[in-house]
Amino acid sequence: xxxxxxxxxxxxxxxxxxxxxxxxxxxxxxxxxxxxxxxxxxxxxxxxxxxxxxxxxxxxxxxxxxxxxxxxxxxxxxxxxxxxxxxxxxxxxxxxxxxxxxxxxxxxxxxxxxxxxxxxxxxxxxxxxxxxxxxxxxxxxxxxxxxxxxxxxxxxxxxxxxxxxxxxxxxxxxxxxxxxxxxxxxxxxxxxxxxxxxxxxxxxxxxxxxxxxxxxxxxxxxxxxxxxxxxxxxxxxxxxxxxxxxxxxxxxxxxxxxxxxxxxxxxxxxxxxxxxxxxxxxxxxxxxxxxxxxxxxxxxxxxxxxxxxxxxxxxxxxxxxxxxxxxxxxxxxxxxxxxxxxxxxxxxxxxxxxxxxxxxxxxxxxxxxxxxxxxxxxxxxxxxxxxxxxxxxxxxxxxxxxxxxxxxxx
Amino acid sequence: xxxxxxxxxxxxxxxxxxxxxxxxxxxxxxxxxxxxxxxxxxxxxxxxxxxxxxxxxxxxxxxxxxxxxxxxxxxxxxxxxxxxxxxxxxxxxxxxxxxxxxxxxxxxxxxxxxxxxxxxxxxxxxxxxxxxxxxxxxxxxxxxx
Numbered sequence: 001x002x003x004x005x006x007x008x009x010x011x012x013x014x015x016x017x018x019x020x021x022x023x024x025x026x027x028x029x030x031x032x033x034x035x036x037x038x039x040x041x042x043x044x045x046x047x048x049x050x051x052x053x054x055x056x057x058x059x060x061x062x063x064x065x066x067x068x069x070x071x072x073x074x075x076x077x078x079x080x081x082x083x084x085x086x087x088x089x090x091x092x093x094x095x096x097x098x099x100x101x102x103x104x105x106x107x108x109x110x111x112x113x114x115x116x117x118x119x120x121x122x123x124x125x126x127x128x129x130x131x132x133x134x135x136x137x138x139x140x141x142x143x144x145x146x147x148x149x150x151x152x153x154x155x156x157x158x159x160x161x162x163x164x165x166x167x168x169x170x171x172x173x174x175x176x177x178x179x180x181x182x183x184x185x186x187x188x189x190x191x192x193x194x195x196x197x198x199x200x201x202x203x204x205x206x207x208x209x210x211x212x213x214x215x216x217x218x219x220x221x222x223x224x225x226x227x228x229x230x231x232x233x234x235x236x237x238x239x240x241x242x243x244x245x246x247x248x249x250x251x252x253x254x255x256x257x258x259x260x261x262x263x264x265x266x267x268x269x270x271x272x273x274x275x276x277x278x279x280x281x282x283x284x285x286x287x288x289x290x291x292x293x294x295x296x297x298x299x300x301x302x303x304x305x306x307x308x309x310x311x312x313x314x315x316x317x318x319x320x321x322x323x324x325x326x327x328x329x330x331x332x333x334x335x336x337x338x339x340x341x342x343x344x345x346x347x348x349x350x351x352x353x354x355x356x357x358x359x360x361x362x363x364x365x366x367x368x369x370x371x372x373x374x375x376x377x378x379x380x381x382x383x384x385x386x387x388x389x390x391x392x393x394x395x396x397x398x399x400x401x402x403x404x405x406x407x408x409x410x
Numbered sequence: 411x412x413x414x415x416x417x418x419x420x421x422x423x424x425x426x427x428x429x430x431x432x433x434x435x436x437x438x439x440x441x442x443x444x445x446x447x448x449x450x451x452x453x454x455x456x457x458x459x460x461x462x463x464x465x466x467x468x469x470x471x472x473x474x475x476x477x478x479x480x481x482x483x484x485x486x487x488x489x490x491x492x493x494x495x496x497x498x499x500x501x502x503x504x505x506x507x508x509x510x511x512x513x514x515x516x517x518x519x520x521x522x523x524x525x526x527x528x529x530x531x532x533x534x535x536x537x538x539x540x541x542x543x544x545x546x547x548x549x550x551x552x553x554x555x
Contacts, residue, residue: 073431085495085525123442123479124526126539156429159442161477164524178437178463180476196431239497239529246530281496281525312529314497328496332524338476 001262003225005233006209007249009097016131018138021099027144029216033107034150041111042068045211047219049231054079054167054204055280055310057230057298063201067112067192070199074114076105077176077195077202080121080129081160081167084280085332086312089235089247090205094121095128097209098135102155104208106144107215109153112201116154119205120172123161133157164336168384169193169202171338182340183384206235226252230297234311238264241271241317252297259296260315271317275400279309281329282389284396285322306396322401323408326394327355333390344387347378351394358408365409372398413454419443423462433463437473441480450481478523487519491536494522497529506533509547514554 009015009024018026033041046061067074078101082090093101105117121129136155139145145153158176160166166175170184173195192199210232214222223231230252236259239245243265250259256276260266267273273288278296284306286294294300301308316325334352339345351374357363375394378387398405415423426439440462444455451474460467474480492498492507510520528534531543537553 082527083525086497086529088527088529091527122527123477124536124539127541154429158435159438161438161441162479163477175438176435177432178434178465178473179469180473196435198431237530239532240500245497245532277496314500314529316500320500324499325496328494328499332495335524 001250001254001258002248003233003251004249005213005222005225006093006100006206006235007097007247009100010092015096016098016135018099018135018142021097021135026099027103029103029107029212030144030150033110033215038068038111038113041107041215044214044219045111048214048222049219049229050207050210050214050222051230051232051298052204053206053210053234053310055084055282057308060203060207062190063192063203064108064112066190067114067199067201070192072198073116074109074112075195075198075200076109076112076114076117077169077173077193077200078105078117078119078205078208079167079169079172079202080119080125080205081172082125082205083122083164083167084282084310084312085329086239086277086280086314087237087310088239088312089237089310091125091128092235092247093205093209094125095131098132099139100209100212101132101205102135102139102144104211105155106149106151106153107211108201108203108208110151114201115152116156118156118158118176118195120158120160120166120176122166123159126159129157129159163338164332165338165384165386168386171384172202173200180338182338183386185383227295227297227299229299230308234296236296236311236313238313238315240313240315241268241320242266242315243268250296253295253300256291256294256296256313260313264313264315267315267317269317271319273315274318274320275316275322277314277316278306278311280312281314281332282393283307283309284392285325285400286396287400290400305399322397322404323355323358326397327352327359329393330355330390333386333393337386341382341387343378343381344390347374347387348390350374351390358405361408361410363405363409368398368405368409413444413448413452413458415443415458416447419447434465436463437465437470438477441470441474445480448484450484485519487517488538489521489536490514490518491521491523491526493524493526493528493532493534495525495529497525498532498534501532503533506535506545506547506550510535510550513551518554 050060166181171181248263330352333348379391
C-alpha cells in the first residue's frame with residue numbers, strides 16, 4: 001500500500017545532510033537531466049501527467065510550458081506556505097529530505113530556463129526552514145548550486161510571516177514582492193504568474209520533489225502508479241480522531257477507508273466513523289456512509305461533491321460535534337480572510353458569528369436561512385477561491401448534517 | 411534615530427540585496443531581522459527599513475499589520491502559542507488552553523493560533539517559536555515549572 005517515491009528517504013537518519021543524502025541517491029537524476037534538452041523535459045513532465053500537489057491538481061507540464069514559452073527572465077517560486085488545516089506533508093520534505101527538493105528545483109529551472117528560485121516557507125516553519133537552509137548551503141559547497149554548478153541555479157529561502165492566504169500563488173508573489181498578501185485578479189487566458197513582471201512558475205514543494213523520479217525513470221514509470229487521470233502518488237495524511245495520525249505516501253486511487261483503517265490505525269478508542277474532511281479544511285465534509293467505496297483521486301472525490309485538495313484527511317468520530325467543527329473552521333476563515341473583497345471579509349465574519357448562536361443552542365430558523373444566504377453571497381463573487389471554499393464548507397456541512405443544526409434551534 | 415541594525419545584520423542585508431531583483435522584496439526579510447534583533451518591530455525600525463528599500467514608511471507599516479507573526483509591541487513574557495484548529499481541537503486543545511491560562515499565564519503570554527501544520531502531533535503548541543507536539547498537561551507542567 002505505502003509506495004515511497006517522494007518519501008523514500010524520510011526514515012533515514014540525517015538524510016538532510018548531503019553526504020547521507022548522496023549515499024541514498026540524491027542528485028542521481030542530474031546526468032539524465034543534462035543529457036536532455038529543456039523541451040524534452042517539459043514533454044516528459046507533460047506525458048507523466050504529474051499534477052500540482054498543493055491542492056489544485058493542475059497539470060504541471062502545462063504550467064511549465066507557459067513559463068517556458070514566455071519571454072523574459074524566468075523565476076521558479078516553490079510554494080512551501082503549507083497552511084491548509086489538516087496538511088503537514090511539505091514540512092516532511094523540507095526537514096527530512098531537502099536535497100530531493102533542491103534536486104527537483106535544479107531540474108525544473110533547467111527545463112524552463114530559469115537561474116533563480118525562491119522557496120516561500122511559512123513563517124511558523126522556522127525550524128524546518130533552518131534545516132532547508134543548511135541543506136542549501138551544503139549544496140552550494142558541493143557545487144550543485146551557484147555559479148560553479150553544471151547549470152547555474154540560485155535558491156533563496158524567503159520566510160512568510162503568518163498569513164494563510166499567502167499559500168494562494170498570486171498572494172504569495174505579492175508577499176514576495178514586499179506587499180500585503182492580497183491575491184491578484186486572474187487573466188482569462190492561460191498565463192504564467194509574474195514576479196516583478198517577469199514570467200514565473202509557482203509549484204508546490206511536493207510537486208517539485210516528484211520531478212527527480214520522473215527525470216530519472218521516465219514518464220511511463222510514474223504512470224505505473226495511480227490512475228489514468230491522477231497518475232503517481234501523493235503524500236496523503238490523516239489526523240483528527242485516529243490512532244496513528246501521520247503522513248503516508250500511497251498511489252492515487254487507494255481506497256479512503258482502507259487508508260484510514262490500515263495506515264491511520266482506524267478511529268480512536270474503538271469509536272465509529274462519523275465523517276471525513278477529505279483534503280484539508282477547504283474541501284467539503286463527507287459523512288461515513290458516502291465514503292465506503294471512495295478512492296483517493298481527483299475525479300472520485302469531485303464526483304461525490306467534494307475535492308481531493310491537499311490529501312490531508314481530518315477524521316471525525318461518532319461523538320464529534322458537527323456544529324462545533326463548522327464553528328472551528330469558520331473561525332479559521334474569519335481569521336484568515338485577507339480582507340480585500342467585501343463578500344469574503346464580511347461573509348466569513350458574519351457566518352462565524354451566526355455559528356455562535358448554534359453553539360449556544362439559541363439559533364432561530366432564520367439564522368439557518370441567513371447562514372445559507374451568506375454562503376451563497378461568498379460563492380463566485382471574489383478575486384480568489386478563499387470565499388468560495390468557505391462557502392463550499394458551509395454548504396457541505398448543511399447538506400449532510402442539517403439535522404444537527406436543526407437541533408440547535410430553540 | 412534610535413534603531414539601527416547591528417553589525418551582523420548589516421552584513422546579512424548586504425547579501426540579501428544581491429538575492430532579489432528589486433529591493434522591495436527585502437521588506438519581509440528585513441522585518442524579520444529587526445524583530446529578531448529587538449524582539450519586536452519599533453517605529454524607528456520601520457523608518458530604517460523604509461530608507462533601505464526606498465519605499466514610504468506607510469507601506470512598511472501596512473505590511474507589518476497584515477502578518478500575524480510581526481509584533482508592534484515588546485513582549486513582556488515568553489510566548490506560548492496554542493493551535494486551536496480542527497485536528498487539535500478534536501484532540502483536546504481547549505483543555506490545554508484552559509490549563510495554561512489558569513496555571514502559567516503569570517510567566518507566559520498564552521496565545522491561540524490557527525493551524526500550524528502539526529496535525530499529526532495534535533494537540534500542539536509552540537514555546538518561543540519551537541514546536542511541541544502531542545502535548546499533555548503533565549508534560550507542560552514539567553517543562554514550564
